[in-house]
Amino acid sequence: MAHGHNSDEKIVYVGDSRVRAKTSRLPQPDFSAYPGKSEVFIPNFLLKEWMVAVVVLVGILVLVMTEAAPLGYPADPTNTQFIPMPDWYFLFMYQLLKYPYTSDQFVVFGTVIVPGIMFGGLIIAPFLDTGKERRFYRRPIASTLMVLTLVACTYLTVVSWTHYEHELKEKNIIPEHIKREEEMHAAKSAGLPAPSTKKTATAVAIVAADDPGAEIYKKATCVTCHGAELKGIPASGIPALRGVGDKHNQEAILGIIKKGVGNMGAQYDDNIKKGLTEADITKLAEWLSKQKS
The missing domain is CATH 1.20.5 (Single alpha-helices involved in coiled-coils or other helix-helix interfaces)
Structure with a gap:
């Protein structure tokens, strides 16, 4: 300890003011503390x-x-106008499978390899990124991959939904769940019961199945579209011929065969080429006019 400004004065240090380094960690107190x-x-x-x-x-x-689920009508496999769409959280994958490099010959790449890489990367990410830094701007690789993934999923989802809306407008289609909801609200406002979604089978049967005209029908061009059971494909605009006699008589049916109707062209010449005679076609029209409910 010095008391003056004399350089020859002896300095005596009292005690050691240096902080001693601890060689062991302090024990952590228990939660009961x-x-x-x-x-x-x-x-x-x-x-x-x-x-x-x-x-x-x-x-x-x-x-x-x-809130009731937005359900449509019962599934109809013959409805070619129906556009299937997955839930919103799978739209990005749905859109991805539309591209040439993930479909057709490369469908395995789009359905197995790409999802495997994406979800596999999520699983192994904690083992690859072991840095102690938690601020995203200090983790450029992980942050870049995260942003690219979010941008890609968002872009594919938006594009998929946009294409779906454009397709609905082009084909003038109202989604079944929206159409059913509108019909339910209309029935409710009119005081009527909600329309049933159960399909009721028509009781119309084939009349005179053993008639010679039935054999001629099997040889005619009609069977190609309307089917052997005369049920047609209503979803594709091809009407059933069961009960056709309620709408058209023999002469009218014969006129449809000769001139066509709607999207169906004339079938008379085609039937003649298949070996049917004019008498056969007349007999066919007579048999179809018997198909009444």
Whole structure:
């Protein structure tokens, strides 16, 4: 300890003011050292988390039961106008499979390899990115991959939905669930019961199945579109011939065969080429006029 400005004065140090380095970590106190501020994870904390999850699940169930699902009509495999669409969270994959390099000959690449790389990358990401940095701008590789993935999924989803809306406008189609909802609201406002979605089978049967005209029908061009059972394909605009006699008589049916109607062209010459005679075609028209309900 110095008392003056004399350079020859002896300086005596009292004690050692240096901070000593600790060679071992301080023991961490147990949660019981903080009464009322901490608790054991199992079962106390886990039980609280479970109770919160139950409350959230019940809330979701209430919302689901409150609003009816947007259901359409029963599936009709003969409806060629129906445009199938997946749920919104699969639209990006649906759009991806439309491209040439992920469909047709490359369908395995689009359905197995690409999804495998994407979801496999999510699984192994924690093992590859082991850095301690948590700020996204200090993790350029992980952040770049995340942003590119989000942009790609968003772009594919928007493009898929846009194409779907354009296709609906071009074909003048109203989605079945929207059409059914509109019909239900219209029936409700008119005080009528909601239209049933159950398909009722028509009781119209083939009349005079053993008539010679039935054999001629099997040889005619009519069977190609209207089918051997005369059911047609209503979804494609091809009407059933069961009950056709309620709308047209023999002369009218014969005129349709000779001149055509709607999208169907004249079938008279084609039937003559197939070996039918004029008498056969007249007999065919007579038999079809008997098809009444």
